[in-house]
Amino acid sequence: MCGIAGVFAFSEKGLEAHRQLAAASAVLAHRGPDAAGLFVKGRVGLASRRLAIIGTGKESDQPMTDSTGRFTIVYNGEVFNYKALRKDLQAAGIDFRTDSDTEVVLQLFKKEGTDCLKRMRGFFSFAIYDAAEEVLFLARDRYGEKPLYYYKDADRFLFGSELGALITLGVPREVDLTSLYQYLQLTYVPAPASMLQGVKKLLPGHALQVRAGRVQEQVWFRSPLGGDLTTQKSLPYAQQQVKLQRLLEQAVQQRMTADVPVGAFLSGGLDSSVVVALAAKLNPQLQTFSLGFTDSPYFDETQYARLVAKKLATNHTEVRLSTQQLQEYLLPMLRSLSEPFADSSALAVYALSQAASQQVKVVLSGDGADELFGGYNKHLAEHRVLEAGLGATAVTALDFLWSRLPSSRNSFMANKVRQFHRFAAGARLSAQERYWLWATWQTEAEALALLSERNRLEASGRLYRARKGRLTACLDNASPDLNKVLCADTHLVLGNDMLVKIDLMGMANGIEIRSPFLDHKVVKFAGALPAASKVAGTVQKKILRETFRQQLPEELFKRPKKGFEVPLSALWQGDTMALLQELVSDEFIADQGIFDLHQLRQLKRQVATGGSHAATRFWAVVVFQFWYRKWILNEPSPL
Incomplete structure (x- = not known):
């Protein structure tokens, strides 16, 4: 596991970026605290920061050149079948x-x-330079678990594991307003765009070849999701379960490959519990880690994690934080981001990763299961829209009531009202527009209103519509299907939110997070399952639940679905809100010219009254402002 960066100069001017390569490597130091290396040959410079997990000796440090001196690699990741390939x-x-x-x-x-x-x-x-042909080759894994940014102009090609490395190498610091508009809705910037104009993210399953100043992109892997696979549809349901268990057992076993201790996150949800159940069979002393909140019971799931740990006899560590203690992680987490990322659960993953890093270098997680097997509330909602039953009709008809009742994420009933209102709004839309509404945290109108009037037209124009269309391309308004929604979620949510979150927060604390559900054989199998094996009636992730029910505590199957969330509204109370005021002060907003001053004033008033929706919208702005101050203005943070 590493942080990587590099320069391929096409001109004498482009060679200037070589002088910044060591500084770009330093920006990535948190991704690889065990070793650092630089390689410069002619027009190419490569940098690496290493977290030693496999082959931990110095001889395995990077950049690594073969015995002929022709090929040099910088590599971020793990290949779990490397012994068989060797x-x-x-x-x-x-x-x-x-x-x-x-x-x-x-x-x-x-x-x-x-x-x-x-x-x-x-x-x-990874990137491999062929000195004989003067060709640089770069590639990214199938589902985008490891990041790769790049930039090209007439003088140079630059790449790096994080946007901060490219900023340090000298890319133009110009905000992409379309990316900002999407970010305000989604809380992240979907690939291949980034928050900076001209800087792109290499898409999952894609590769680049850089030769003689030209960049050629190719697709080396096409996701089977959304395709016409029928192999598992002919399998009886019982055989589907047998195959799922076998594939997940293999995936977990492979992801425990390491020359350092391996643990697992245990949230108390089904997905992480399944992974832990399989891993504990291979390691009876498996270390597991969970996070809870002492003064926010609605968000605390440690009781369920405790039940799983007890049943499976794991060596369990429970991290329980007060809101004040959680606030202490806020600034370190923000400082670790070199591109805005406002999924608030990242704060919880940051805190949990820091605790786990005291004992292990690798942890397993349950990420990916929701997208593959239909675990989100929107998947159940989509199923109900397609079924068009009496319940769905009633919820839609009562929207006048839901829109008037108090709604938030802070309690069970208020959250139900919020869900009913979103369901009713989405049920009236086309499949693509419904998906977009349910995938976002604020509507297009709300996000656009936050931008200054002069920026709204550029942000929401033709480029925005093209990007949105590509992100919803899996969906078909003529023949809507739940599996198409899962396909869209895998490309949008999984690849740009969930995987980015665990990579950033894990690497910020020097640990590698691995998800067995994203083994490509598991993904192919899940993608070919009929929707009825995933969501049926009111049951989500049906096949996952029924395959592993006997191995886990019964209490897990009676609890309501809950995401890994943090008490965001509580974070804005007291000292934290005071510290953040400068980032959203009237003076700073006016000088910056990006946001609408009146809308920001109104949003701050809503946050002060404790509204959870306003807190989420405000968080996205605060994260952006912190990033803007540090990376665009290059000024020290006031915090």
Whole structure:
């Protein structure tokens, strides 16, 4: 696991970026605290920061050059089947100098070129420079578990694991207003765009080849989700369960491959509990970690995690924080972001990752299961819209009532009112517009109103419509289907929110987070299952529940679905709100010229009254402002 960065200069002017390569590497130091390395040869410079997990010796440090001196790699990730690949390469007469998977990737690329990617089972982003051909090759894993940003102009090609590395290398600091508009709705910027004009994220399953100043992009893996797969549809349901258990057992076993201790996050939800149940069979002393909130019972799920840990006899660590203690993580978490990311649950993952990092370097998580098997509330809502039953009709007809009742995320009943109102609003829309409404945290109108009048037209114009259309391309208004919604979620939510969150928060604390549900064989199997195996009646993730029910405490199957959330409204009380005021002060907002001053004043008043929807909208603005002050203005934070 590493942070990587690099420069390919096309001109003498482009060579100036080489001088900043060490500084760009320093920006990524948190991603790899165990070793640092630089490689400069002619027009190419490569940098690496290493978190040593496989082949932990110094001989496995990067950048790594093969024995001929022709090929050099910087590599971020893990290939879990590297030992089998190594044996195949050795049988072909290839000698190895290290025990690392990095060298396996390098040698496999030398032997098979781009085809090597299809044989790699794991997550990765890497760059390999061929000095003989003067070609730089970059690739990203199938589902986007490891990040890769890049930028090209007439003089240079730049890349890095985080946006901060590219800013340090000298990309223009110009905010992409369309990205900002999408971010305000979603709380993240969907790939391939970034918050800066001209800087892109390499899409999952894609590769780049840079030669003679030209960049050629290719697709090496196409997601099976949303395709016409029928193999599992012919399997009886009982056999579907048997196959699911076998594939997940293999995925968990492979993701426990490491030369350092491996633990697991245990939220008390179904997904992480399934992973822990399988991992505990392989490691009876498995260390598990959960997070709870002492003064916000509605958000505290530690009791369920405790039940699972007891049943599976894991070595369990429970981190329970007061709101004041949670606030102490706020500024360190914000400082770790070099692109705005406002999923508030990232704060909880940051705190949990910091606790886990005291004992392990690798943790398993349950991320991906919701998107594959239909675990979100919007999936059940979509199922009810498609079924068009009496309940759905009644909820829609009573929207006049839901719109008048108090709604928030802070209590069970208020949250139900909020859900009913969103359901009623979405049920009247087309499949694509309904999906977008349910995927966002504030409406297009609300997000647009936050922008200054001069920025609204550019932010919401043709480019916005094109990007939104690509992100909802899985959906078909003529023949809506739940599996198409899951396909859209995998591309949008999983690839740009959930995986970004665990990568950023884990790397900020020097740990690697692995998700067995994203093994490509598990994903292919899940994508081909009929929707009825996933959501039926009021049951979500049906096949996952029924396959593993006997292995987990019964209480897990009686509890309502809940996401991994934080008491965001409570964070804005007291000292924290006072500290953040400068970021949203009238003077700063007016000088900046990005946001509408009147709307921000109104939003601050709503936050002060304790509204959870306003708190979420305000959080997105605060995260952006903190980032803008640090990375665009290059000024020290007032906090």
